[in-house]
Amino acid sequence: QSVLTQPPSASGTPGQRVTISCSGSGSNIGSNTVSWYQQIPGTAPKLLISGNDQRPSGVPDRFSGSKSGTSASLAIRGLRSEDEADYYCAGWDDYLNGPVFGGGTKLTVL
Amino acid sequence: QVQLQESGPGLVKPSETLSLSCSVSGASVSNFYWGWIRQPPGKGLDWIGYFHNTGGSNYNPSLKSRAVISIDTSKSQFSLKLSSVTAADTAVYYCARLATSDWEYYFDYWGPGTLVTVSS
Numbered sequence: 001q002s003v004l005t006q007p008p009s010a011s012g013t014p015g016q017r018v019t020i021s022c023s024g025s026g027s028n029i030g031s032n033t034v035s036w037y038q039q040i041p042g043t044a045p046k047l048l049i050s051g052n053d054q055r056p057s058g059v060p061d062r063f064s065g066s067k068s069g070t071s072a073s074l075a076i077r078g079l080r081s082e083d084e085a086d087y088y089c090a091g092w093d094d095y096l097n098g099p100v101f102g103g104g105t106k107l108t109v110l
Numbered sequence: 111q112v113q114l115q116e117s118g119p120g121l122v123k124p125s126e127t128l129s130l131s132c133s134v135s136g137a138s139v140s141n142f143y144w145g146w147i148r149q150p151p152g153k154g155l156d157w158i159g160y161f162h163n164t165g166g167s168n169y170n171p172s173l174k175s176r177a178v179i180s181i182d183t184s185k186s187q188f189s190l191k192l193s194s195v196t197a198a199d200t201a202v203y204y205c206a207r208l209a210t211s212d213w214e215y216y217f218d219y220w221g222p223g224t225l226v227t228v229s230s
Contacts, residue, residue: 002154035216037155044204044223045155050216088155092215097168099145099208099215101155 003028004089004102011108017077020105022089024070028100032092034072036065039086039104048087049074076107084109112136114205114221122199122228128192132205132221133185139163140183143208145217146190148201156201160208161188195228202226 005023012018022034033052037045047056049065052072064075072091076083089102118130132144145160159169161179169177173192181188192199202225206217 032213032215037217044220045217046220047216047218050209050218051214056218090155090216092213096171098160098170099157099217101157104154 002103003093003100004091006087006089006102006105008103009106009108011110012076012079013110014079014081016079017075018079018107019076020074020087020089020107022072022074022102024072024091024100026070027095028070028091028093029067029072030070031094034065034067035090036063036074037088037090039088040084041086045088079109081109083107112207112219114207114219116203116205116221116224118224118226120225120227122195122226123230124196124228125194128190128195128199128226128228130190130203130205130224130226131187132189133187134207135186137207137219138183139181139186139188143210144179144181144188145206145208146177146179147204147206147217148199149204149223150198150201158190158192158203197228200226200228 036049039045052067053065086104093100140163143162146158161167176193178191202223204223205221207219209218
């Protein structure tokens with residue numbers, strides 16, 4: 001059972017906007033920033049968002065992140081077929097003094 | 111460009127010690143935190159531990175002290191040893207750089223991963 005809670009699946013059609021939620025607690029999301037990772041099957045996770053809403057160089061601005069209290073969200077606008085992947089949220093837990101991950105959300109582009 | 115590459119046996123026998131190395135290029139292993147994350151087949155990501163050359167380190171308590179991470183600055187590598195493995199330790203193992211500042215913590219560079227199977 002993952003420390004952070006994500007929906008197991010999400011879907012959308014090309015061009016649509018999709019959001020993926022991530023719920024935690026005061027010791028992780030409530031106290032520290034959230035990051036998001038994209039994992040295409042068979043490959044390593046790739047950093048998509050850091051610091052709640054910062055995109056590393058090379059990540060399209062179609063991807064955006066936000067945080068409020070102990071929850072966070074990843075939004076993808078203008079959905080494309082290549083966005084089909086697993087998405088993981090992550091935070092830092094002050095009790096564990098280590099990273100915690102969500103269980104992952106499988107995004108299907110219909 | 112920072113690059114990481116895992117290496118080590120793909121098959122380990124139950125009760126033995128899993129040993130993996132991660133070669134780093136494009137960054138100094140002395141100046142950052144480095145970590146190991148694993149992913150059992152068909153499942154999500156699990157943090158194993160992280161380590162800094164100055165001595166800061168921590169491990170997932172679920173591993174019950176079986177994991178040890180060390181750094182070899184002369185080879186620009188860091189390593190993972192996981193003792194007393196069972197079939198539950200079968201996973202793809204990733205090494206990654208842990209970026210930290212104030213309240214920000216995230217893994218910014220990852221290796222491609224290596225599958226380790228625990229089986230007799």
